[in-house]
Amino acid sequence: MSRHTFACIEGHTEGMPVRMVVSGGPELQGATMNDRRLFFVENYDWVRRALMLEPRGHSHMSGTIFYPPLSNNADFSLLFIETSGCLPMCGHATIGSISFALEAGLISPKQPGLVVVDVPAGQVTARYEMDGDRVASVRFTNVPSFLLHRDVEISHPQFGKLAVDIAYGGNFYPIVEVQENYPGCEHFSPEQLLEWGRDMQRLVNDAIDVVHPDNAQIRGVKHCMWTGRPTVPESDGRAVVIAGDSLIDRSPCGTGSSARVAQRFARGLLDQGQPFKHESLIGSRFIGRAEEPTKLKSGLDAVFPSIEGRAWITGRGEHYVDDAQPYAYGFSLQEFAK
Numbered sequence: 001m002s003r004h005t006f007a008c009i010e011g012h013t014e015g016m017p018v019r020m021v022v023s024g025g026p027e028l029q030g031a032t033m034n035d036r037r038l039f040f041v042e043n044y045d046w047v048r049r050a051l052m053l054e055p056r057g058h059s060h061m062s063g064t065i066f067y068p069p070l071s072n073n074a075d076f077s078l079l080f081i082e083t084s085g086c087l088p089m090c091g092h093a094t095i096g097s098i099s100f101a102l103e104a105g106l107i108s109p110k111q112p113g114l115v116v117v118d119v120p121a122g123q124v125t126a127r128y129e130m131d132g133d134r135v136a137s138v139r140f141t142n143v144p145s146f147l148l149h150r151d152v153e154i155s156h157p158q159f160g161k162l163a164v165d166i167a168y169g170g171n172f173y174p175i176v177e178v179q180e181n182y183p184g185c186e187h188f189s190p191e192q193l194l195e196w197g198r199d200m201q202r203l204v205n206d207a208i209d210v211v212h213p214d215n216a217q218i219r220g221v222k223h224c225m226w227t228g229r230p231t232v233p234e235s236d237g238r239a240v241v242i243a244g245d246s247l248i249d250r251s252p253c254g255t256g257s258s259a260r261v262a263q264r265f266a267r268g269l270l271d272q273g274q275p276f277k278h279e280s281l282i283g284s285r286f287i288g289r290a291e292e293p294t295k296l297k298s299g300l301d302a303v304f305p306s307i308e309g310r311a312w313i314t315g316r317g318e319h320y321v322d323d324a325q326p327y328a329y330g331f332s333l334q335e336f337a338k
């Protein structure tokens with residue numbers, strides 16, 4: 001019989017859960033965080049399942065494992081664990097983990113006000129503001145983000161013909177803007193958007209091979225962004241992001257907002273540095289900015305987006321994974337569905 005204990009900081013970023021494992025995470029092998037992510041997936045995926053799925057988690061759970069820095073200039077490293085797998089990058093979990101690490105005293109940044117984190121997608125730099133001993137906001141600069149395909153025609157079972165942009169912000173997103181056959185996310189229930197978002201992922205993957213121009217290992221669509229009208233005039237846009245089969249982001253989604261910033265910048269709808277206040281399903285907000293234009297190695301135009309948001313610690317937990325427990329390694333209801 002074996003028993004494992006995971007100590008976690010629990011909280012949320014703009015409403016979206018972040019469970020950060022601070023002790024008990026497995027030792028990983030590999031030169032980069034992406035190599036370590038692949039090592040984890042191969043050898044320790046049970047840790048992700050046990051901590052993200054039921055009965056310890058739920059279908060909208062999301063988390064990270066906190067590790068020491070890999071690069072000399074970094075303050076720490078992160079592995080992202082989700083209900084759907086291990087993403088190369090997760091924006092809301094980055095904002096949450098930086099806030100938690102600072103507030104819990106797990107890091108003392110080399111340069112106050114600036115945190116550098118090694119993540120599987122590369123290195124992320126973030127500026128943060130303190131309010132007493134609380135982190136008031138975190139603004140991270142993401143990996144180069146870009147609009148890969150414009151106006152891809154998709155025949156959706158619910159809406160008929162839709163023109164969909166496919167943009168990258170650390171993950172690929174089909175972005176559905178309001179158009180003749182799609183009136184906006186505010187007209188539909190979260191359950192409908194989830195189901196139709198699953199359809200959209202499948203339809204896009206059937207229609208085109210979505211591949212990162214600089215890294216053929218990054219391919220395929222596992223998310224969908226339904227946009228719509230914001231609930232307050234101060235916001236510039238609204239999005240409901242579906243990830244994998246079962247997750248609806250409660251935040252505006254960090255990588256999704258990065259993809260939307262890149263899409264709008266490429267289409268001339270957003271200027272460099274101009275704030276884009278992006279609202280979520282529940283009305284929480286990230287501020288996205290197109291910080292600096294760049295080019296991919298392949299020559300495609302891209303941009304470094306930044307995403308600013310807030311996170312809160314709601315508690316601390318110890319989770320036991322014990323062979324003797326029923327459902328010790330987690331389950332999702334989908335696994336039982338016909």
Ligand code: PYC
Pocket residue numbers: 062089090091092093243249252253254255256
């Ligand atoms: O914030 O990047 C994000 C994210 C990805 C999936 C859920 N949230």
